[in-house]
C-alpha cells in the first residue's frame with residue numbers, strides 16, 4: 001500500500017505511523033525524522049533544515065522533495081510506503097504525483113488524523129524524544145518511559161525537541177492551517193481522503209486507522 005498520513009503537529013502521526021507501518025509491512029518515511037537525522041549527523045542539509053525547523057517554517061520544497069524522492073527510491077519502498085509529514089503543501093503533492101506517475105504507481109489512501117488544537121498543544125508540550133532516534137517518542141504523562149529521561153527502546157537520553165517551544169508550536173499550527181490543510185482538498189478531488197479522529201488511547205486510534213484503510217482499499 002502507498003499511504004500519506006496528514007494531520008496537525010502533535011496529532012500522533014509519528015506514533016501511529018510506526019504501528020501502521022509494522023502491521024502493513026511497509027516502511028515508515030518521515031521527512032521530519034530524516035531532517036532530524038541529518039541535524040544530528042551535522043550534515044549541510046541538517047544545518048539548512050534546522051534554521052527553518054526551529055522557526056516553525058517549512059524547509060524549502062527543492063531540498064525536501066529531493067530528500068523524499070531519494071528515500072522513496074530505496075529498495076525497501078518498492079512494494080509501498082507510509083509517508084508521514086510529506087507532502088506538506090500543494091506543490092509537494094504535485095511533485096509526488098509526478099514522481100508516482102513516472103513509475104506508474106498511485107496512492108491508495110490519504111489518512112487524515114483529526115485532533116482539536118488544545119489536545120495537540122498538550123501532546124506536544126509533554127513530548128520527549130530519544131537523542132539516538134527521533135522515532136522513539138514518549139510523553140511525560142501519556143506515555144511515560146520506565147525510567148525518567150531514558151528511552152525504553154535503546155537506553156538513549158530523552159529530550160524536548162527544539163521546535164516544541166510554545167512559540168514555535170503556535171507558528172507550526174499556523175503553517176499547518178495555511179499551507180498543509182489545502183492538500184486535503186487536493187486529495188479529496190482524487191477521492192483518496194479518509195478522515196479519522198485522533199482522540200482516545202493510542203491503540204484505539206490504531207484500530208480506527210486500520211479499519212478505515214481496510215474499508216477504503
Ligand code: AP5
Pocket residue numbers: 007008009010011012013014015016031032033035052053054056057058059060064084085086087088092123124126127128137138139140142143163172198199200201202205
Ligand atoms: P515533523 O517532524 O513532521 O513534525 P509535525 O508534523 O509538526 O508533527 P509532530 O512530529 O510534531 O507530531 P506527530 O503528529 O508526529 O505526533 P507524535 O506521534 O510525535 O516536522 C517537523 C518540522 O520539519 C516541520 O515544522 C518542518 O520545518 C520540517 N518538515 C518536515 N517535513 C517537511 C516537509 N515535507 N516540507 C517542509 N518541511 C518539512 O505525538 C505527539 C505526542 O503525543 C507524543 O509525546 C506521543 O507520545 C503523544 N501521543 C500520540 N498519540 C497519543 C494519544 N492517542 N493519546 C495521548 N498521547 C498521544
Ligand code: ZN
Pocket residue numbers: 130131132133136151152153154155156
Ligand atoms: Zn531510543
